[in-house]
Amino acid sequence: MLLTSHHRCAPPRRGGRRPRSGVADLAGCLLLLALVAAAAVFCLSSSSSRARSRLQHEDGGSRETLPSGSGATPRVTIFSAPRPAPEGSPARQELAVRSWLALPGNVSVVLLGAHASSLAIAGRLGRRVTVDAAIDSAFTGTPFFHSIVARAQAASDSDICVLVDAEIILLPEIVNALAHLSKVDRDWFLVAMSRNITEFHYQLADNGSHWVQADGKTVSFRKLREIPADKWASESSDKGLIVAWNSPSSPLHAGVLPSFLYGRGAHNRWLAHEVLSSEMRLVFDASGLVLGFYPESFSSMYDMSASKSGRLPAGSWEYSVNCHLAAIYGSYCYQLPRRHSTVLHKVVKQSEDYLFSKAHELTLSDFVISKKEKAHGGGGSLRRNENVCLSGHPHSSNLPYSLSMLLEHAADKNRSVVLGVAGVSYRDMLMNWACRLRHLRVTNFIVCALDHETYEFSVLQGLPVLRDPLSPKNVSFDDCHFGTKCFQQVTKVKSRIVLEILKLGYNVLLSDVDVYWFDNPMPFLYSLGPATFGAQSDEYNETGPINLPRRLNSGFYFARSDNATITAMQMIVKHASDSGLSEQPSFYDVMCGKNGTNRISDDKCLEPNTNLTVVFLNRDLFPNGAYKGLWEKHDVQSTCKKLGCFIIHNNWINGRKKKLRRQMSTGLWDYDPTSRLCLKDWSDRGSFRLMGQFHLFEDTDR
Template identity: 50%
Template sequence: MAVMGLATMATARTRANTGSSIIGGRSGCRRVAAIGAGPATAAAMADASASGGGDAKSMRRSWHGKSWGKTAVMIRGMVGRSRSSSAPRIFALLVICIIIYLLRGNHQREQGHVPPPHPPLHHRNHGRLPSIAIFTAPRLMSSSSTMVRTRQELAVRSWLAVSPDVSVVLFGRHPSISAFAAALGPRVSVESAIDFTFLGNPFFHTMVARAQASHSDVSVLIDPDVILFPNFITLLHDALQLDYDWLLISIARSSSNFSFHLDDAGRQWLLGDGGEINLDKLQEALVPKMNLSHCSGRLLIAWNKGNIPLHFGILPPFIYGKGFHNQWFINEALSSELRLVIDASEVLSSFYPGTLGDYLILPGSDSGDSNKRVWESNGNANLAAAYGTLSFTPSKLSNLVQFVVCSGEYLFINAEKDTLYLLDAVHQQRSNGLNKVPSQDHEKSLLSQRKPFQSKVEERWRTCGDYNNLRYTEDKCSINEFLKVSLTLSPPLFLPFSLESLLQINADESKTIVLAVAGDSYRDMLMSWVCRLQHLSITNFIIGALDSDIYQFSVIQGLPVFKDPLAPNDPLAPNDISFNDCHFGSECFQRVTKVKSRLVLQILKLGYNVLLSDVDVYWFHNPLPYLRSFGPAVLLAQSDEYKNTGPINLPRRLNSGFYFAHSDIPTISAMGKVVKHASTSGLSEQPSFYDVLCGEGGINRIGHNKCLEPETNLTVLFLDRDLFPNGAFKGLWEKHDVRTACLKMGCLILHNNWISGRKRKLERQVSSGLWAYNTSSRMCLHSWHVTN
């Protein structure tokens, strides 16, 4: 779509006379210079003009190699010759042309070798400077990672320095990132309301979604170590002049021994010894250090705030920084042909100063360093191979244009169509009064196509374009090369964490863990439950997987999941869980519940307190502070009593879908009796809980809300139903506004039970608004979430 428009765009920029008028551009200036200068000078400049700049290169080098004092002497010599041989008007035009000629930059920039540090900002007065929101996910900064902090701080300060209209958003929830942001000033903020893996890595699809929700003119995703220079803001301003939506990408070059830094004010670049260095000299110093044959892989992705999607389809839940997500994203943007894709790698001044560390590994990880965390990259590879077109369709490059600079002009090169386009034509047409195209109608777009060329200047642009195109096809950092990935589905994913190591990583300071047990038929409800806990900043949970499908799904979703260690030797373990028929009372349900009590007992024996919560329990607030207040040797369980009044500890009214157990001798002994009783029962574990702890028929009941198990001396407390209501209490699920009704009662949780069938249970919870997961985008719902 984007390229069909490019091919039919009308030419709008016209150079005026190429004779002695300054309007004629460089060739006009050269002709004036030849008239006004002496014979030798005129001959030299004429040769330079005829050769397209060969002699001019050495001539300009001589100008730049001298001080302004010496330049003034040379001008005064010309003044003498001008007064004796030509009119003052010609002399004035000569001086102006010389100054313009000198300021246009060296021949190397004309040929596109190095982007100019200060390219022209066209028609800046025709609109305000764009607001830019830069999003990044910094690596965690421990006390031993001084290098990581220093380099990331330099990168962020370089972004802030390009414009006062730049704001920076850091994705993260670790305290070190908040402290890092606070030290960088008010334009830097922290966003923790995205999805993370249990090890703290952000998900790429939620990073993109959060950036898309920004109200800024331009959203940018960038590696946290990439350094930007001021031409970044100029490029974005020019791209915003286009009358259609675009996606701009740039691959940063690696630069070794980056020894420069910004002053305290963030305005001036300094040498290692503290001396000042201007941007021209700094970039010239960096060029020899850039590895042109090695791609850093660090990407900058920017797009304008428009109505056109970035690509078709849904972005899979790639883990950021673990491979394949950038290639997948660019490939889908190209294949979708919705936006013009601009490769600005040759023009944008961005550098990656060497290789830094990876995300901080949390204590207790069996995997050691990040190089052993292969399940993350394998998971990304599986997603890239299973979704989209990266694995089987060559990238469509017809809507990919390369952004280059030639002879001081910004040009677009479409290698696929062997065509050159001028960005400056946009501004010329606007000054001529053309109305802005109100939609994606590329047939009337303002970008002009230049083919064939009609002047020597345009011929030089073509030569420059051919040169850049040749370099582009050979460049290891070109998008063509970047998209060449080998994808094969890896074997089933496996987390290298035992149950003990997951507990060590995830348990809170009181050694308390929240346990959920689920099968694949409840994957959506599991994710909504997880998202709700994350919204409440509760991270001390683990997932027991009842089948291989939910285990694989949980690994991809970054959840702390484990398989039942005893399942392979347990003939009663569930292995054929039905998608729709594992509801209350079914044989499948009976087997599943018995796994839950057995897992709780294992964790208690490992020294951790356990809050067992079914995934159909919605959490309004964190109940753990309340539950921990009762002390040891007390098991707190939800009452399943449906009557609004009367005792809540009547026979078989203990709900085993929500209870809190301390890791102490009375509780462990009592839970052992429950597990043993359930293993020989033809019912679910729930009757075993009551019959063992409260006695058959409730003979061990105390008052209206307690039981006492006589052999272990364990007290069972049935929780207040106003705080912990079940699905039948006071008809809460039938209320018009379930949330408001519950909060008015003071609910901490609400159980979605007392309803038959998985589908009906799911529909009831979603329709009530007590739902926290987007099943189509596979991400948690956040306050910034944009719904279509």
């Protein structure tokens, strides 16, 4: 088709006669333009008629043409989360990313996570590859699938998002198919199974424009598509899926996307099923096209014996978590009545045309060999076999790690850990605390759960959690604040756990989960030196001593693992167990003496039996909830930063609801309980806060 804007009247030949007037010249141009436009319309009409005739003729008229829209080249962004060695192969990942950059059209790549391998790949391959580390991950380093999808949906500069495993090589066919689908005037979702290739002997040329053999000879894309492929093993087939969708900001499905662990099975197929069931988008099954392939079997490259650090056993429990989530969220594991789908279409290619035909179910299982097939050589539905597995999975999750294993994994170079303690009534506050620590890159924290509900919630949220078997039962949901009987029982758990950790040789920063962190205080607290116990002061008067009787706050303190501190903590635990009060008075009475007899200055005490120095921390740096009325300031964060605050404690207020209201209304909140995601720079914080005012006191389910 000729575009009329590209044509102009020819200039007169040298020596020829010029037209007699400008009017005649203009008339000639207009006539030529009209003829060109008419010819173009005729050609387009004839071409469209032939295409419709051909599509209707195929398969007895069962194939159809979907509505078409703009023909502009779509902006495609490929998202992936590379895995560090030994689980992932840096060489295969770089080859895969180079294949993505070699795709035609407007393609960019976003690597998710903060692994050094991702940064190295981006540094070598140029500006079209960026790294976004602001992705939620479990304490093992495994990214969360719902965080990855949320990041992709926040891609305002993209028309189409592609989500693919970091070691899958993509072929130009995927861009051609996506460009064709971009003309559809509806929201859609594409799913396709890549080909599992045992051996791959080709490399991209230096300029990335074509593939070559070992001898340097160019390999055609047709030959690549003809490479024999093996079927995927059912337990690893989820990694072989390629998914893509348009209109990134529009919902993919109805309901909540659970906190699946990325690359640990079930999440891709679960998402495809929920998108299909929700019928909010057209679903295109392009598994019949060769869009990409994986150059080696996953089973031979994934080491189930070690995680990223080599210290924690990875594997089965993370897969069990995903199976558990797939079983309790959505309809993936339920046998729904069979009915014809109104949104599912199968995509096939004939010559250079893409044809769409209505389909009744996804064809992903055609590329997978199930466990039953491997054992008996028979057929079977991947979906049915997987449902049997999921339905038999217990609806609970447990970490296979002891306290000592968690400490070894979490501790920093000084063998220091941050400890948070929470029960079911404070689990959203717990996640806000954990999100804030993640944002500050504080990874050396562990959580003690006071009940099974909080323990399971923490496991599903990727927290390094332990369950205290001696914690009190029947913890009140709304009435467990300072001064209540519940508070007295719960606080005594904290000192017992701290003592146990100290005896294992680790320093402990105990931080209540209602403490908001502006900066990491650990280097400052560690600098206080040995035989020193640093604790927050609960004194609210702005002048005078800050270590008066009962003004030591046991909700934020740093204890070193030395003989003096361990002995003092043993005395505190014993004193608290014999007391009808909370543990907080025991801290002061043991270390500063009853009525403050061991005070040696306005901000220090000296425990005489151990020579342990107790430092009451500067309140400008570590303010409590009543100091200087900071919580009532118009901009709490700016005011605290001017003071140089490391933290601020959300105490001196009674009741869970009031505490939540105060913290959320001041903007010191980093967690969205609806999506179960930490708020990021790309999150819509404004709409979340508006939502929070309506749902502030509603309790989220598991």
